[in-house]
Amino acid sequence: MSTPSDPHAPSKSNPYASELLVNRLMTEGSDKETRHFELSLKGSELEYLPGDSLGVLPTNCEEVVEDLLAAVGLTGSEQVQVGEDDITLKDALINRLACTVLSKIQIKKFNEFAQSDKLNDLLQIANKDSLVDYMWGRELIDLFLEFPHSGISAQDFVGLLRPMPPRLYSIASSLSAHPEEVHLTVAVVNYVGHGRERKGVCSSYLAERVGDSIPCYLHPNKNFKLPEDSSTPIIMVGPGTGIAPFRAFIEERKATGASGKNWLFFGDRSQKTDYLYGDEWESYQKDGILNELGLAWSRDQNEKVYVQHKMIEKGYQLWSWLNDGAVFYVCGDASRMAKDVDQALRTIAQEEGAMNEEDAGSWVKALQKERRYLKDVY
Numbered sequence: 618m619s620t621p622s623d624p625h626a627p628s629k630s631n632p633y634a635s636e637l638l639v640n641r642l643m644t645e646g647s648d649k650e651t652r653h654f655e656l657s658l659k660g661s662e663l664e665y666l667p668g669d670s671l672g673v674l675p676t677n678c679e680e681v682v683e684d685l686l687a688a689v690g691l692t693g694s695e696q697v698q699v700g701e702d703d704i705t706l707k708d709a710l711i712n713r714l715a716c717t718v719l720s721k722i723q724i725k726k727f728n729e730f731a732q733s734d735k736l737n738d739l740l741q742i743a744n745k746d747s748l749v750d751y752m753w754g755r756e757l758i759d760l761f762l763e764f765p766h767s768g769i770s771a772q773d774f775v776g777l778l779r780p781m782p783p784r785l786y787s788i789a790s791s792l793s794a795h796p797e798e799v800h801l802t803v804a805v806v807n808y809v810g811h812g813r814e815r816k817g818v819c820s821s822y823l824a825e826r827v828g829d830s831i832p833c834y835l836h837p838n839k840n841f842k843l844p845e846d847s848s849t850p851i852i853m854v855g856p857g858t859g860i861a862p863f864r865a866f867i868e869e870r871k872a873t874g875a876s877g878k879n880w881l882f883f884g885d886r887s888q889k890t891d892y893l894y895g896d897e898w899e900s901y902q903k904d905g906i907l908n909e910l911g912l913a914w915s916r917d918q919n920e921k922v923y924v925q926h927k928m929i930e931k932g933y934q935l936w937s938w939l940n941d942g943a944v945f946y947v948c949g950d951a952s953r954m955a956k957d958v959d960q961a962l963r964t965i966a967q968e969e970g971a972m973n974e975e976d977a978g979s980w981v982k983a984l985q986k987e988r989r990y991l992k993d994v995y
């Protein structure tokens with residue numbers, strides 16, 4: 618068996634070409650597109666554990682590259698040097714380089730050619746908030762559309778671009794339940810920014826594939842694992858795509874006959890259209906594998922209902938599970954959700970454990986130190 622520590626195992630620089638078996642829309646009728654993917658690991662001998670992630674190496678969309686080339690004023694047939702290779706610019710843009718998401722360093726390099734006073738001002742340290750506002754919803758093409766006379770050569774253009782970074786996805790399956798397969802739960806990034814339709818490179822790359830092979834590799838995460846003692850209760854909080862690793866956790870707990878109790882909090886926009894893996898949770902509940910299920914639908918009523926509200930509603934019981942040694946997991950959005958869930962834990966400690974704010978903070982820290990509060994947030 619090859620594992621990620623095996624030097625011959627597929628890796629970021631030597632990805633495995635995995636056959637895409639299933640690409641299924643899970644949110645029919647929703648204004649949000651979340652997809653379930655199943656990839657084959659047959660013959661790769663790759664093994665993962667619940668809690669690990671999969672790295673995917675996407676290519677850029679040909680249409681996006683054509684639009685960019687037109688904006689830059691190049692044809693794509695120019696020969697350029699990328700690393701050791703002499704290839705056409707179009708090949709480089711499709712297969713090797715990141716050419717959409719903007720960075721400050723890229724704007725700086727671009728302005729060495731464009732010499733724009735506006736960009737120069739935005740790049741001043743004092744204007745960092747204005748730069749963030751400017752970059753929001755803009756991509757590289759927008760620089761060339763706004764400052765069209767940069768007169769850049771094909772090789773200098775390549776010099777503005779960094780190698781295409783892989784994207785990580787939390788694995789949504791257990792090998793015990795799906796031998797030689799890896800499943801993912803992906804929110805497809807689609808938005809309109811400054812009048813142009815934008816799409817996320819990797820999520821739309823995956824969404825648009827059927828029967829293709831996907832270059833990927835395993836990215837282990839030793840800090841997000843099921844408890845070694847399978848009788849330990851677990852509490853999982855995973856709204857949106859944060860649900861992914863918990864599908865893997867429950868599959869594994871079922872397959873191994875783990876006796877520990879399982880509690881899942883899931884939330885998304887609407888129960889009718891965004892209940893990811895809903896039939897599976899209902900059936901696990903019936904079978905007594907999922908002992909508690911807290912659901913938060915944020916757009917099914919006027920006021921927002923989020924997973925942390927459901928946690929607080931069940932504060933007494935949650936406190937009792939934690940006192941019985943439960944491990945608390947959270948996965949999904951790092952910017953707001955994970956912070957609010959953290960605050961909810963503190964509130965529960967204050968309300969149910971009769972602690973003051975400071976003691977509740979120390980209690981949460983201790984939980985983390987004991988590795989009973991684990992996060993997979995992005």
Ligand SMILES: Cc1cc2nc3c(=O)[nH]c(=O)nc-3n(C[C@H](O)[C@H](O)[C@H](O)COP(=O)(O)OP(=O)(O)OC[C@H]3O[C@@H](n4cnc5c(N)ncnc54)[C@H](O)[C@@H]3O)c2cc1C
Pocket residue numbers: 670717718753754755784785786787788802803804805806807808810816817818819820821858859861993994995
């Ligand atoms: C450990 C880990 C696990 C992850 N697991 C999952 C998972 O299970 N499922 C999942 O779907 N994702 C997951 N992600 C996120 C995933 O890796 C990608 O970041 C995500 O799919 C977006 O990549 P992309 O290539 O499609 O978009 P990109 O091409 O990288 O574009 C994203 C960029 O678009 C811009 N943007 C996005 N939306 C808007 C908007 N509305 N307005 C303006 N600008 C916007 C932002 O600049 C953003 O950075 C995980 C990330 C990590 C680090």
Ligand SMILES: NC(=O)c1ccc[n+]([C@@H]2O[C@H](COP(=O)([O-])OP(=O)(O)OC[C@H]3O[C@@H](n4cnc5c(N)ncnc54)[C@H](OP(=O)(O)O)[C@@H]3O)[C@@H](O)[C@H]2O)c1
Pocket residue numbers: 648649650651804805806807808856857858859884885886914915916921923924925949950953954955957958
């Ligand atoms: N159209 C798009 O391009 C699009 C759509 C969805 C997601 N995304 C992106 O895809 C990524 C992953 O999406 P996702 O499915 O994991 O999550 P998500 O769509 O961002 O959110 C999932 C659920 O969490 C709720 N939520 C929002 N703020 C929260 C908070 N502070 N605390 C708790 N719950 C909160 C959302 O409610 P509300 O949304 O009702 O507030 C929704 O019900 C995100 O980075 C997001 O920006 C893009």
